Amino acid sequence: MSDLQTIIMAAGLGTRMKSRTAKVLHRAAGRPLIDYVVDLASEISDAPPVIVVGHQREVVQQHVGDRARYAVQEKQLGTGHAVQQAIDYVKDAKDVLILSGDVPLTRPETLQRLVEEHRRSGNALTLLTMSLDDPALYGRIVRDPTGAVVKIVEAKDADEQQRKIREVNAGIYVFDGKHLASNLKRLSKNNAQGEYYLTDLIGMLRESGKRIGAVIAPDPIEALGVNSRAELATVESEIQRRVVERLMNEGVTFRNPATVVIDSTVSIGQDTVIYPFVTLEGNTRIGNACVIEPGVHLQNVTVGNDVHLKSGTVAEDAVIEDEATVGPYAHLRPGTQLGKHVKVGNFVETKKAIFGEGAKASHLSYIGDAEVGADANIGAGTITCNYDGVNKHKTVIEDGAFIGSDTQLVAPVRVGRGAYVGAGSTITKDVPPDSLALSRIPQKVIEGWAKRRKKKK
Numbered sequence: 001m002s003d004l005q006t007i008i009m010a011a012g013l014g015t016r017m018k019s020r021t022a023k024v025l026h027r028a029a030g031r032p033l034i035d036y037v038v039d040l041a042s043e044i045s046d047a048p049p050v051i052v053v054g055h056q057r058e059v060v061q062q063h064v065g066d067r068a069r070y071a072v073q074e075k076q077l078g079t080g081h082a083v084q085q086a087i088d089y090v091k092d093a094k095d096v097l098i099l100s101g102d103v104p105l106t107r108p109e110t111l112q113r114l115v116e117e118h119r120r121s122g123n124a125l126t127l128l129t130m131s132l133d134d135p136a137l138y139g140r141i142v143r144d145p146t147g148a149v150v151k152i153v154e155a156k157d158a159d160e161q162q163r164k165i166r167e168v169n170a171g172i173y174v175f176d177g178k179h180l181a182s183n184l185k186r187l188s189k190n191n192a193q194g195e196y197y198l199t200d201l202i203g204m205l206r207e208s209g210k211r212i213g214a215v216i217a218p219d220p221i222e223a224l225g226v227n228s229r230a231e232l233a234t235v236e237s238e239i240q241r242r243v244v245e246r247l248m249n250e251g252v253t254f255r256n257p258a259t260v261v262i263d264s265t266v267s268i269g270q271d272t273v274i275y276p277f278v279t280l281e282g283n284t285r286i287g288n289a290c291v292i293e294p295g296v297h298l299q300n301v302t303v304g305n306d307v308h309l310k311s312g313t314v315a316e317d318a319v320i321e322d323e324a325t326v327g328p329y330a331h332l333r334p335g336t337q338l339g340k341h342v343k344v345g346n347f348v349e350t351k352k353a354i355f356g357e358g359a360k361a362s363h364l365s366y367i368g369d370a371e372v373g374a375d376a377n378i379g380a381g382t383i384t385c386n387y388d389g390v391n392k393h394k395t396v397i398e399d400g401a402f403i404g405s406d407t408q409l410v411a412p413v414r415v416g417r418g419a420y421v422g423a424g425s426t427i428t429k430d431v432p433p434d435s436l437a438l439s440r441i442p443q444k445v446i447e448g449w450a451k452r453r454k455k456k457k
């Protein structure tokens with residue numbers, strides 16, 4: 001929509017959060033609250049929103065970057081004062097949409113309706129309201145006997161009768177630009193909190209005979225403001241619900257959707273099945289037809305198609321290609337890349353390890369700072385000794401090599417293409433291609449020893 005500029009109020013610390021972090025930087029489903037509001041603003045208007053910043057403004061600005069413009073509110077003297085700081089940016093706009101940085105769940109359709117209603121009716125102000133069973137600390141909407149909105153009374157300023165009003169202010173408004181600019185100057189802080197209330201504009205416009213409209217949010221959750229950790233948790237679970245709903249519409253199966261935790265940044269392909277108690281975070285992308293079993297925890301992991309992640313697999317900053325199988329209880333640490341058809345089995349830990357197509361490490365191994373060639377086979381209990389106490393060194397296992405069980409590969413070391421390492425070896429020197437390396441002590445057998453020992457007793 002042209003002629004529409006947006007202001008997002010986001011300068012407050014959020015005292016009730018009891019945090020050192022500015023409220024709009026608290027995360028829900030993996031993203032800071034402000035992100036959801038900036039997304040919303042950009043769905044409604046092409047002009048980048050003006051964010052009023054104050055607490056931790058450098059961090060907020062750095063995070064949002066050039067998706068927005070910024071107005072600084074040095075002291076948080078109230079929502080009216082916040083908008084005053086931004087007004088110069090928007091004073092030529094026909095309409096000004098005001099959003100709160102702590103109200104992240106509003107749907108674009110609802111805002112669209114608010115703006116359309118505003119334009120259709122020629123109001124000076126149209127605001128979003130909602131009806132709550134417990135109106136708590138929200139501003140109360142006072143209407144006259146004809147139903148027209150007269151004013152907003154903040155909970156802390158309300159009398160007993162007003163406190164009973166269940167229709168409350170969502171903190172989302174569309175103002176006629178001219179009326180907003182001219183009336184902002186007239187705000188005073190003569191109230192319970194000693195702040196300049198944006199909400200006082202409603203009474204002021206009404207008294208000067210202007211039209212005020214209200215749109216009631218279809219679902220009050222859309223206007224839920226985050227003021228406490230409990231409200232943050234409610235917002236998180238609503239976003240989770242929406243994420244899972246979207247993914248199901250896109251063809252993902254969830255065996256128990258209520259138990260999974262999936263950031264809103266995650267994508268999952270068709271026909272993938274997600275078991276209970278799975279956590280997927282950050283920039284994680286999962287392909288088609290994968291099976292993700294219980295207790296899998298992925299952070300910034302790219303997973304191809306037809307991959308099977310068994311119970312308890314934990315991975316971070318890793319890539320897992322098509323048809324690989326991992327786990328149960330495998331730990332893929334940053335820099336792990338598993339090629340097609342790779343198998344990494346139970347109790348295997350990897351770090352900066354690149355596995356070629358078809359390579360296998362099926363049981364109980366540590367493979368760090370390593371390259372494992374295509375179709376190489378790493379036996380149970382193999383350890384790459386990559387750290388000498390000061391530096392990390394690399395192990396290279398070439399294509400088709402076979403590493404017997406319980407081998408230590410003391411890096412830097414290379415096992416050549418097709419070579420064999422006998423079980424129980426400590427490999428300190430390179431093994432040439434197609435050879436056999438063995439380093440265990442030859443076995444000694446003393447016949448009848450056990451029998452003689454028993455007799456002595």
Ligand code: UD1
Nearest residue numbers: 009010011012076077078079082101102138139169171225
């Ligand atoms: C505000 C409304 C209340 C409404 C509620 C809806 C006022 C006076 N009250 O109350 O009617 O029901 O939102 O969620 O407007 N902010 C600034 N600078 C300031 C103060 C606040 O930028 O000086 C920002 C905050 O960072 C926050 C938003 O404005 O993002 C709302 O402020 P908050 O203190 O949470 O207002 P509420 O008490 O919730």
Ligand code: CA
Nearest residue numbers: 102225226227
């Ligand atoms: Ca609030």
